[in-house]
Amino acid sequence: EAGVTQFPSHSVIEKGQTVTLRCDPISGHDNLYWYRRVMGKEIKFLLHFVKESKQDESGMPNNRFLAERTGGTYSTLKVQPAELEDSGVYFCASSLSPDSEAFFGQGTRLTVV
Amino acid sequence: DQQVKQNSPSLSVQEGRISILNCDYTNSMFDYFLWYKKYPAEGPTFLISISSIKDKNEDGRFTVFLNKSAKHLSLHIVPSQPGDSAVYFCAASPSGSARQLTFGSGTQLTVLP
Numbered sequence: 001e002a003g004v005t006q007f008p009s010h011s012v013i014e015k016g017q018t019v020t021l022r023c024d025p026i027s028g029h030d031n032l033y034w035y036r037r038v039m040g041k042e043i044k045f046l047l048h049f050v051k052e053s054k055q056d057e058s059g060m061p062n063n064r065f066l067a068e069r070t071g072g073t074y075s076t077l078k079v080q081p082a083e084l085e086d087s088g089v090y091f092c093a094s095s096l097s098p099d100s101e102a103f104f105g106q107g108t109r110l111t112v113v
Numbered sequence: 114d115q116q117v118k119q120n121s122p123s124l125s126v127q128e129g130r131i132s133i134l135n136c137d138y139t140n141s142m143f144d145y146f147l148w149y150k151k152y153p154a155e156g157p158t159f160l161i162s163i164s165s166i167k168d169k170n171e172d173g174r175f176t177v178f179l180n181k182s183a184k185h186l187s188l189h190i191v192p193s194q195p196g197d198s199a200v201y202f203c204a205a206s207p208s209g210s211a212r213q214l215t216f217g218s219g220t221q222l223t224v225l226p
Contacts, residue, residue, distance in 0.1 A: 004156065035214070042115060043157070043202060043216035056213060091156055098212045104149075104156030 002026070004094050004105035012111045018080040021108045025074070025094030031055075032075050033095075033102060034067060038088035049075060050098070082112045116140045117205050119217035127225050132190040134220050136203030139184065143205035147214065148177060148188045151200045160201075161188070193224045 007022045025032045034046040046065070047057040051072035060067070064083070069075040079086050089109050093102040118137045126132045134148075144165040149157035163170040163177045163186070170177050176189045190197055203217040 009154075031212075033212075035216075037216075040218070042117065042218045043204075043214075045213050045215065048212060058213075093156070098208070101159050102214070104158065106154060106156045 004092055004103050006090075006092050006105040006108050008108060009106065010109045010111075012113060013082055015084055015112055016081045018078065019082055019110060021077045021079075021090055021092075021110070023075045023077070023092030023094075023105060025092070026103055029094035029096055029103075030072065031095040031098055031102075032069060033093040034075070034077055035091040035093065035104075036088050037091070037107075038085070043091065046077075048098075055098075079110070082110075084112050086110060087112045114139075115218070116143075117203055117215050117217040119201075119203055119220050121220050122218070123221040123223070125223045125225060126193045128195055129192045132188075132193045132197065132222055132224065134188040134190075134201050134203075134222065136186050136188075136217055137184055138186075138205050140205070140207065140215070141184075142207040143215070145206045145208070146177070146179060146186050147204045147206070148175075149202040149204060149216075150197075151202060151219070157202055190222075193222075195224045195226050198222055198224050 005024045032049040037043045045059040048055045049069045066078045089107040091107045093104045095102040147162040148160040150160045151157045179186045200219040202219045204214040
């Protein structure tokens with residue numbers, strides 16, 4: 001069974017550009033989470049989807065970040081316009097239920113120059 | 114301000130000896146704690162967890178200890194093996210589950226053969 005997959009694995013963009021990250025959760029997992037690790041520091045929670053609904057988006061840093069999960073399957077995280085401080089590794093995770101183990105993808109390394 | 118702190122960025126241990134990784138937290142609302150292991154270019158993988166109603170949880174070579182009064186937890190690996198070399202993240206949640214995790218900054222464990 002495929003795990004959580006994220007695309008792309010790396011992205012280098014210029015400040016002011018737009019980038020869209022994609023996450024495909026494990027099939028059947030209604031719960032999908034986005035996290036990010038900035039500058040090798042702690043991994044921080046961004047938001048939590050239950051199917052297509054945003055259950056908790058308290059970790060989203062500002063309105064330059066937009067997450068969607070149309071149809072309750074894959075999710076996208078768009079950064080527009082990107083700033084230098086957005087550089088980091090963005091992780092996606094999914095779980096069967098909110099109380100069950102969350103499985104993480106390999107992450108997307110975003111570099112804004 | 115970091116709510117989950119791993120003050121040792123790195124730890125080296127001889128194969129066969131015990132590895133002890135430490136983690137401190139500040140938020141009294143955290144009631145569920147997890148350890149994740151991360152290899153390069155991969156996402157974090159769940160290792161072991163503990164609920165705040167317990168002070169110890171053991172799974173094979175891995176044992177997690179929780180000291181609620183000190184807001185401290187530790188992961189013991191014994192005996193340590195070279196394959197255990199990875200970054201270990203401590204994580205905490207206020208919801209009794211793996212939702213909305215707050216991670217520490219990680220400790221790089223190197224097990225020397």
